[in-house]
Amino acid sequence: MQPVIASLLEAVLDGAHLSDAMARHPEAFQDDYVNMARVGEASGNMARVFGELADLLERRLDLAGRLTSAL
Numbered sequence: 001m002q003p004v005i006a007s008l009l010e011a012v013l014d015g016a017h018l019s020d021a022m023a024r025h026p027e028a029f030q031d032d033y034v035n036m037a038r039v040g041e042a043s044g045n046m047a048r049v050f051g052e053l054a055d056l057l058e059r060r061l062d063l064a065g066r067l068t069s070a071l
Contacts, residue, residue: 004028017041 011021040049
């Protein structure tokens with residue numbers, strides 16, 4: 001993941017939008033993550049959007065754990 005983060009940092013420092021830099025790494029960032037970053041950039045609410053993304057990821061992990069336990 002370190003090369004991906006380094007690439008994101010370089011792109012953003014060169015003036016690219018974070019969402020565009022994320023879109024260059026589909027192996028690391030799903031489309032819904034990139035789209036949420038675009039919403040945050042457009043609305044000026046990056047912290048809120050990434051907080052909601054963190055909540056989404058936590059719910060997905062919880063569901064996956066419960067499904068694994070049920071099986």
